[in-house]
Amino acid sequence: MSIRFLTAGESHGKGTIVILEGFPAGLTITIDDINFEMARRQKGYGRGGRMQIETDHVEILSGVRKGVTLGSPITLFVKNKDYENWEKIMTPDVTDHPAGNPLQRPRPGHADLSGGIKYNHRDLRNILERASARETTVRVAAGAVAKKFLKDFGILVQSHVAQLGAAISRKTVIRYEGLNMAADKSPVRMLDKVAERKAVALIDLAKKKGDTLGGIFEVITTGVPVGLGSHVQWDRKLDGRLAQILMSMQAIKGVEIGSGFSNAVLFGSKVHDEIGYDKKRGFYHLTNRAGGIEGGMSNGEPIVVRVAKKPIATLKQPLRSVDIETKKEIKAAYERSDTCALPAASVIGEALCAWVIADAFLEEMGGDFMTEIHQRYQLYLKHVKNY
Numbered sequence: 001m002s003i004r005f006l007t008a009g010e011s012h013g014k015g016t017i018v019i020l021e022g023f024p025a026g027l028t029i030t031i032d033d034i035n036f037e038m039a040r041r042q043k044g045y046g047r048g049g050r051m052q053i054e055t056d057h058v059e060i061l062s063g064v065r066k067g068v069t070l071g072s073p074i075t076l077f078v079k080n081k082d083y084e085n086w087e088k089i090m091t092p093d094v095t096d097h098p099a100g101n102p103l104q105r106p107r108p109g110h111a112d113l114s115g116g117i118k119y120n121h122r123d124l125r126n127i128l129e130r131a132s133a134r135e136t137t138v139r140v141a142a143g144a145v146a147k148k149f150l151k152d153f154g155i156l157v158q159s160h161v162a163q164l165g166a167a168i169s170r171k172t173v174i175r176y177e178g179l180n181m182a183a184d185k186s187p188v189r190m191l192d193k194v195a196e197r198k199a200v201a202l203i204d205l206a207k208k209k210g211d212t213l214g215g216i217f218e219v220i221t222t223g224v225p226v227g228l229g230s231h232v233q234w235d236r237k238l239d240g241r242l243a244q245i246l247m248s249m250q251a252i253k254g255v256e257i258g259s260g261f262s263n264a265v266l267f268g269s270k271v272h273d274e275i276g277y278d279k280k281r282g283f284y285h286l287t288n289r290a291g292g293i294e295g296g297m298s299n300g301e302p303i304v305v306r307v308a309k310k311p312i313a314t315l316k317q318p319l320r321s322v323d324i325e326t327k328k329e330i331k332a333a334y335e336r337s338d339t340c341a342l343p344a345a346s347v348i349g350e351a352l353c354a355w356v357i358a359d360a361f362l363e364e365m366g367g368d369f370m371t372e373i374h375q376r377y378q379l380y381l382k383h384v385k386n387y
């Protein structure tokens, strides 16, 4: 591992924070680069009230001077503007003010019950506050730094929503250029207008019924050189690393590399990507069903990852639960919540993929400052060309 990050913060606490360790010196990064990604995370049809009351802005607390990284830990902070309304409930100080009504009706599909038992809390808010996807604000901030780093080497991480509920995008991505720009124009980040209309109608219906929706998004990374990750050890495999970070995102329940699931039921001859060679391109693959990864290593083709997000677990028409105090059946708790957060999840997915690919890139090229890494990258590309 060459870079790492650690996040902290509660959903309605003072804010969320992330420390990025291991980024080289000399990378140009501005607050606008980061806030651009923060704004993309907040968009999307189907989000709850919080997105209307808060615009997330990052404050850089360390590691950057005059728009350039120093090589020291980078600390990024996002203030929760809603804290003003929650201070009495969430304050770390000892006060006489009651901590609000304790939350004692665990929501199915949430961390509430398991977390309550595990940490021995009788107010399940103590679990909910950290399990919340509010934590992804700073993951996106971290990913923005990783994306900026990768862009310096011509590597682009983009995404789109492939399916929302039963609305399936029939548009397969063949042109990668401007993919994010096109997806960002859609309220559900879909490239297919028919599917987009169906998705918006489904969200309206879910909202009306007090229900929620999930779906599948696709993250595509282009410009990745052959050889990131390694076949030699389980925790160095690039596909495994991508799957882990994506599965760690709240509500993600499936990760597929390339067309992994549909490949599984076909004959091998219909699955594996044949190899070609020409002087200009060097080695390449005639198709990309493997999604750009073979043997735990990037193979030079675009890295395509499909990710399944479950529907939001907080329902306005709550499911059955049991009160942790009375042990009696009761409807689960409800508080302000999204109907569908899939478009935002796709943006978070980009950040997480960018992180893993930047990590694998730095591992391969090494170096503590950008010009050194560029020099090493040129040498590596020369090696690939001459192979």
Ligand SMILES: Cc1cc2nc3c(=O)[nH]c(=O)nc-3n(C[C@H](O)[C@H](O)[C@H](O)COP(=O)(O)O)c2cc1C
Residues within 6 Å of the ligand: 048, 109, 110, 111, 131, 132, 133, 136, 249, 250, 251, 252, 310, 312, 313, 314, 336, 337, 338, 339, 341, 344, 345, 348
């Ligand atoms: C961008 C995003 C927004 C989310 N918003 C909500 C929400 O408003 N309400 C909710 O109950 N869950 C929401 N979730 C999902 C929960 O955080 C998640 O389901 C919960 O923490 C349980 O974890 P698990 O689903 O990974 O098992 C969101 C997830 C993401 C990625």
